[in-house]
Amino acid sequence: MSLPRLDFGDTDERYHQGLNVSEEDCSLLTDLYQLTMAACYTGEGVEQRRASFELFVRRLPEGFGYLIAMGLAQAIAYLEKFRFRVEHIEALQRTGIFDGAPDRFWSLLSEGCFTGDVWAVAEGTAVFANEPLLRVEAPLWQAQLVETYLLNTLNYQTLIATRAARLRDVAGEKATLLEFGTRRAFSPQGALWAARAALAGGLNATSNVLAALQLGELPSGTMAHALVMALSAMEGSEDQAFTAFHQYFPGAPLLIDTYDTVAAAQRLAAKVNSGEIELTGVRLDSGDLLALSKEVRSLLPSVEIFASGDLDEWEIARLKSNGAQIDGYGLGTRLVTGSPVNGVYKLVEVDGIPVMKQSSGKMTYPGRKQIFRSLEQKKDRLGLITEEALPGEEALLQLMVKEGKLIKLPESLTEIRHRTATTVSNLPVEVRRLDNPVSLQVKISAELEKLTHQTQKQRTSEELMVSG
């Protein structure tokens, strides 16, 4: 079925071919059912009842022993801007989908903004299955509508930050790790968010210029085969391409694998040895990186060697354990794409009543929770927010937004990066390892166990009443 395109008053009719996300339109970046459900709550007169939803993963992704929570800054930026404009409401009305919705729904949307509380773990904190990364406590309609965007934000950045933390853990503190994934990232904004999460998770720099400048970081990069090919063709040789690039960017590594890697390294070595050039680095992007890195190191002993090309934490571990002579790695495709973090956002309490989902294989714990972490005992306790921390425990979920207002200052990338490094270094080795990692032990508190049984029991007796 076809509708007039959403017209935001822009005169360029092809504008929306860009399919960009302006912050002003983010409230519409939601699944339709969030809006129909909010309309239904309004019709039932329960839209203002206090609801608590928690965002967590049911299980860690395959092969992961932990997750690094990330994306909270963007989630909060979204909540602060959460508004429906007149054009949004008119566009929704034109769909006809809401013809049966109560009139009050439209005044709710046009007047509303986010007025709830947000509890969350700080970005850069390790979390495990069933532990909330975030809880929204808000009027039911608001808490419902924001689900889609919050999941989108936290799922992706958490994935990237976790991978970045694993890469740093494997490569070691001294290795230079560069984020090169923009061309393979899933959309331009996906590239920006990947760059942020990768830096916050432990990488040194990104090649994405816009991301780096928006984050106040220096972008990083080398050179591409195209330059070697273009200048070789027009000026006569690969060496002339090297000389030209080195003249303008003497600190940038040269890419030496366009034609014959070893021959290129030999020719560069002759120039370095004769004092003709000072070379800081070279990059290898193809072939047997292990053998080539050793050969290049023997030819150019004082030059940094960067490697790239479908690398990930396993390949870096393999290269390192075989004595590869590599000082830095470019990480692209395998960092920014792949299987997602499957976070979910589940209602845990409404109008003071704890609730839980009991679908086959998808059970959730009821009630508003707190994560109590014991660094000394290397274990977590998942309890209720009303419980107290025991000696040696730290409560990880903090109140970040109160009645719609941010009460914690946004953190710098440096702070978050530091927290990531600390949290990973505090994890047991079996949680950090690449091969068959195991989760940290997460104990369910006695009070949460009790509430779960009570909620289950009550549900069952209601079911029997209704169907009986």
Next chain:
Amino acid sequence: MSLPRLDFGDTDERYHQGLNVSEEDCSLLTDLYQLTMAACYTGEGVEQRRASFELFVRRLPEGFGYLIAMGLAQAIAYLEKFRFRVEHIEALQRTGIFDGAPDRFWSLLSEGCFTGDVWAVAEGTAVFANEPLLRVEAPLWQAQLVETYLLNTLNYQTLIATRAARLRDVAGEKATLLEFGTRRAFSPQGALWAARAALAGGLNATSNVLAALQLGELPSGTMAHALVMALSAMEGSEDQAFTAFHQYFPGAPLLIDTYDTVAAAQRLAAKVNSGEIELTGVRLDSGDLLALSKEVRSLLPSVEIFASGDLDEWEIARLKSNGAQIDGYGLGTRLVTGSPVNGVYKLVEVDGIPVMKQSSGKMTYPGRKQIFRSLEQKKDRLGLITEEALPGEEALLQLMVKEGKLIKLPESLTEIRHRTATTVSNLPVEVRRLDNPVSLQVKISAELEKLTHQTQKQRTSEELMVSG
């Protein structure tokens, strides 16, 4: 290293926490090396030489017999807006990275826009390894700078459109296929682009409200467990939740698996049979979809059954071949995430000279190409742009942008969707099948073979001259 954040004159200091991509800033959404290489070309005085780059995949992704080209509309929208603003240039200068770059580089950036030609296959066309989806012919500096964004755009949408086409092929024309991936997509814009490509690839609708409205389509959706849990808790039962939602949205399917799927279907059947409600659909999101769909069909024979939950083309094929009673599928995580399409963008000619990359395992074909498709013979011929189509062949690469101006009108989603369906139906069965599909045969033309040998030979003799 830390820099002042890129300041675009926005007064809200937290603005860039959103890390959004405004169309005005897209020229900076590139890898740093594109800019350093452009500066180097400028220093060498070759930045205006005509260069041709082609975008293609070296091999099809594992398990894919074809790709559906997608993302051209967004690629062209980007090229049309390609400009560097004063703030961009100042931000680049502040990095210090370009201190050795020639002054002329800055006037080039500040005055330049995209003035080249773009040849491309129409969106919705099947392509195979080594076949260009797109060729840029432009002044070298422009053709170089746009690489990153073009790859980002075409790689992702091509992946999603291909998956959507496979899903449609497996599910059949009558099945309703809905895109539900926003919460798992890699960034909000990733969700928008996935929705567009999924619709253009053959899905019926998306749940993403902003995407649907921007595209002039109706969004689609059902209801979530949260509504059942919230209204059950506050109003007393799952049935009251169903009644409430159905009252406002009588056409929307009810989600029946929150507690006991079969019990819920039995209670609904009683109401349908007594004429108390008219029910159009139900959704199953957990458990054994095969068995449950049969059981629900026997209880609610005239009601559409939708299934969701980690579905993909293989699972739909399995369900269908086992006689599942499912009319529609919701596709999320496995549609919008996963392994990418690894498109590359390679220089094929510069200043009239054909060039090729000869890196280990990454060889490319030189010269500006054309894809000649023979529908009758079910094969392609990859030749040079200067070759003529043989009888029965169609030349697939068309001139879309000439001297920076769009010369083809943007197509509607309906047109692209239709082309996708036609192109897939014309492919041989062994290309379309899910298990061990094979690529269509792509023959390299005699002229392209000859040019490849000549370019290789010339390169080798230059190498010998230089290193000898």
